[in-house]
Structure formats: C-alpha cells, structure tokens
Amino acid sequence: MLKSLYWRVNFWLKNKKSNRLQNSLGKDVKAIIVETKNGTFAVEPADLEVGAKLREKGEYGIDEIKRISQFIDKNSTVLIVGAHIGSLAIPIAKTCSKVVAIEANPNNFKLLQTNVKLNNTSNITLHNIAASNKQEIIKFQLNTVNSGGSKRVPVTNHYMYTYDNPEVIEVEAYALDTYLSNEDFDLVFIDIEGSEYFAMQGMADILGKTKSLIVEFLPHHITNVAGVKLADFLGNIPRHLTKLTIPSKNKTYPIDIGIVTLEQMFESGQGDDGIIFHN
Secondary structure, three states: HHOOOOHHHHHHHHHHHHHHHHHOOOOOOOOOEEEOOEEEEEOOOOOHHHHHHHHHOOOOHHHHHHHOOOOOOOOOEEEEEOOOOOOHHHHHHHOOOOEEEEEOOOHHHHHHHHHHHHOEEEEEEEEOOEEEEEEEEEEEEEEOOOHHHOEEOOOOHHHHHOOOOEEEEEEEEEHHHHHHHOOOOOOOEEEOOOOOOHHHHOOOHHHHHHHHEEEEEEEHHHHHHOOOOOOOOHHHOOOOOEEEEEEEHOOEEEEHHHHHHHHHHHHHHHOEEEEEOOO
C-alpha cells in the first residue's frame, strides 16, 4: 500500500513538473536543440527522462554506449528496436557499418529523423513501426513525461504506465523476420517497454544469426505489459549464445548460471536496462 502510494505521488509530481516546464516555454514549442556528448539533439521540453538528461547533464547512456561498443566494430551491422530519439543509435552508428533503427512512437520518430539529420548520420535506416510476433495493428500509448516509456497498451495497465494520461493510438506492427527479411545483424538491441517478448517471437531467424543480443529486463514489464511468465520470455533467447552479462551486477555468467540469476532477480522484482547474451 505504501509503495503504491509512493509511486502515485512520485508520478503525479513528475507530471506536474513536466506540464509546468512545457507551459513556461509555450505550448507551440515542440523541441529544444541541445549539444551533448551523444551529439546534437532535438528533445521534447516535457520529457523528464532521456530528454531531461540530455538537456540538463549534456549526456545520456554513455556507459551503455561503451558497453555496446565492446561487442561491435567498424564492420558490424546493428539492429536497434526501440530507438526513441536516437540518443544511443546515433553515437553507436559512428562505430559500426550500419544501423537499422525501429521506433513505434510517431512523435519520437519525427525527432529521430531530425536528429539523424542534425548529426549528418548517413548509415542509419529508420522504420516507424512496432515490432511484434506477426503483422497486426496494436493499441499504443504515447507517454509524454517519459516519452521513452511509450508502449503497447499493457495487459494490466497500472497507474505507473498511465499517470501522464497518454494518448492511445493505433500503430502498424510486424514480425521483423518478415519485415527485414534477408538481413543479418551482428548485434541486436531491444528496449521496447515490455514488448520485448513479442518482438523476439517475431525475429527468431534474426536472433538465430546474431552474435550478441541486448534486451531490457524488467519483471513488471514482462508480467504486466506482455502478460507472460519469465519462462516464456527466456524461451525466445537463441541457444547459440552461451554467456550472459548483467551490467547491474557487473558480472558475466555461463548461460545456465545466468538464467538462475535472472530467475532470482525476477522473483525479487530486480531489473536491468540491458542484459547481454553473447559468446
């Protein structure tokens, strides 16, 4: 009860702060241009997560970019599912041969397109679709306080996903094995706020050929957004990847021990922004 109340108060304060900032700039201001360690970015003034870090700290996810860079080189091809506004995709593109970026939120996608142009990034291909296990139309909610938290409408739609009263729209979704047929990737990065399970189901061929898979691991997303069990989620992990690195624990495990560790994390509600399956 107390934890739920804390969440509600915290999210309400974030929403209020976001509205105040947007109102102070004027409702017609859609983006602010900032120079950061990640590059030059147009960010939403109302965004208090990625956008706020880029505006206020001049960087976002630098440690994560360094981790990803350890698994790629100048000849690598990278698939990023959940590219948001490009704060990871654009700097990663500087270190590899090609990036294919998927982003479902049309508002984020417009900023992504702008940011690719602002940074003169020529080796990124952009797709404004959702990744799923089949071709379909899905209900999708557009969060504003944390635009990166936009997601398919959860199976169990808690207040923590709806506190900023997101608009719900319909978006086209595809199985990426079909949509990106005949494309291979050295590294696949998936961060789509609970839809990772569906995306991995629809890209078994892609995952079967990749050298590394990085995927967000949040127990409440697996349970509430996808509405599946941990075993369902893990059933999509390609078997040829024999190691698991969990950055939040700063450890690399053989896959069997790593899976046990994930089970323990799941039971205690511990998450990680990007667990890494590799060899």
